[in-house]
Amino acid sequence: MSAIKKAKVHLFSGFLGTGKTTALRHLMAQKDPAEKWVIIVNEFGEIGIDGAVLSDNGIPVAEIAGGCLCCVAGTQMGNTINRMISGNKPDRIIIEASGLAHAASVIDELRSPPFNEMLEIAAVFTLVDPRQFVDDDYALQPLYKDQISVADVLVANKMDVCPLPVLAAFRERSAKLFPPKAAVIETQNSALDIALLETPVTEKSRYRIKALPDNSMGLQSQGYTFPAGQNFDGERLTQFFDDLPTLCEGLVRAKGVFQVLGTWVWLNWSDGHWGANQVSWRRDSRFELIAKSFDADAIECRLQEALETEAEAVQP
Numbered sequence: 001m002s003a004i005k006k007a008k009v010h011l012f013s014g015f016l017g018t019g020k021t022t023a024l025r026h027l028m029a030q031k032d033p034a035e036k037w038v039i040i041v042n043e044f045g046e047i048g049i050d051g052a053v054l055s056d057n058g059i060p061v062a063e064i065a066g067g068c069l070c071c072v073a074g075t076q077m078g079n080t081i082n083r084m085i086s087g088n089k090p091d092r093i094i095i096e097a098s099g100l101a102h103a104a105s106v107i108d109e110l111r112s113p114p115f116n117e118m119l120e121i122a123a124v125f126t127l128v129d130p131r132q133f134v135d136d137d138y139a140l141q142p143l144y145k146d147q148i149s150v151a152d153v154l155v156a157n158k159m160d161v162c163p164l165p166v167l168a169a170f171r172e173r174s175a176k177l178f179p180p181k182a183a184v185i186e187t188q189n190s191a192l193d194i195a196l197l198e199t200p201v202t203e204k205s206r207y208r209i210k211a212l213p214d215n216s217m218g219l220q221s222q223g224y225t226f227p228a229g230q231n232f233d234g235e236r237l238t239q240f241f242d243d244l245p246t247l248c249e250g251l252v253r254a255k256g257v258f259q260v261l262g263t264w265v266w267l268n269w270s271d272g273h274w275g276a277n278q279v280s281w282r283r284d285s286r287f288e289l290i291a292k293s294f295d296a297d298a299i300e301c302r303l304q305e306a307l308e309t310e311a312e313a314v315q316p
Contacts, residue, residue: 007091008120008122008197009095009110010095011107012024013106013127014147016252020190021041024094027194027197036090037091038060039059040062040084040095041061041063043064077106081118092122100219103146123153125152126147128157129158130166130170133156133173133174134169151181156170157189159187220292226285229259231261231307232308248292249293251269251290251294253289253291255288257279259285263278264281265277265278266278
């Protein structure tokens with residue numbers, strides 16, 4: 001009897017806001033139509049934003065919300081992988097881990113029974129912002145070291161906004177990583193060539209976190225949803241995103257999918273800036289933020305104020 005063909009599985013890791021979802025969108029646009037993919041998205045918060053953004057191109061997408069894949073959401077991961085394999089028979093599985101995921105433990109889980117009988121661990125990608133990579137406050141964090149250590153392909157994103165001294169320091173430090181990476185890629189806007197998925201994997205020791213942080217570096221998240229059919233006012237929504245840093249202490253991430261004038265847009269705040277893209281999501285509007293502290297009720301009030309009123313909605 002012939003051996004069961006294993007699905008190749010790629011983990012995409014990287015700290016909050018490094019561009020993982022945008023990278024997957026680039027890869028999805030290059031996919032061979034004859035190859036079957038499924039995508040599993042893990043989010044730190046309780047509602048999924050990235051899964052909504054990735055629900056294009058007919059590729060099945062599953063979401064695991066509410067914590068790191070190998071911790072709070074660990075049981076969900078096994079159930080989700082089994083369901084996606086049995087229901088879709090994919091050639092390739094791409095897992096987008098939360099920015100606060102313990103990447104080495106996720107890989108170990110995927111290599112253990114029964115997953116090892118169904119999956120082939122293919123190239124692991126870690127996206128980094130070079131400005132964080134050369135900052136010792138990040139480099140010494142066990143979580144950050146873990147994500148760097150597991151990578152076969154280290155992707156330095158946002159190269160266009162990095163000062164030359166930072167680029168030089170990144171290149172020097174990344175060249176000294178041990179064991180060396182199979183590839184170190186420099187890019188902007190998360191643009192990746194699909195050929196990178198075939199990067200060879202080399203055996204290497206996996207970095208171990210001795211003690212998991214109690215509250216994921218002291219961050220907290222909050223998600224909000226609004227039924228489809230409720231339009232947001234574009235100007236008020238823009239002002240809300242402009243004001244977010246003043247509404248939260250230690251804001252590190254904010255993103256949402258919103259219905260505006262009958263279309264759907266993905267708004268994405270990271271590293272002091274935010275941008276917008278159109279998406280095909282149609283189910284509901286949703287928003288999530290991650291910060292040190294914030295007034296959840298005040299945030300909800302601002303979102304409610306950004307909704308169109310009934311009078312505005314019926315204007316010709």
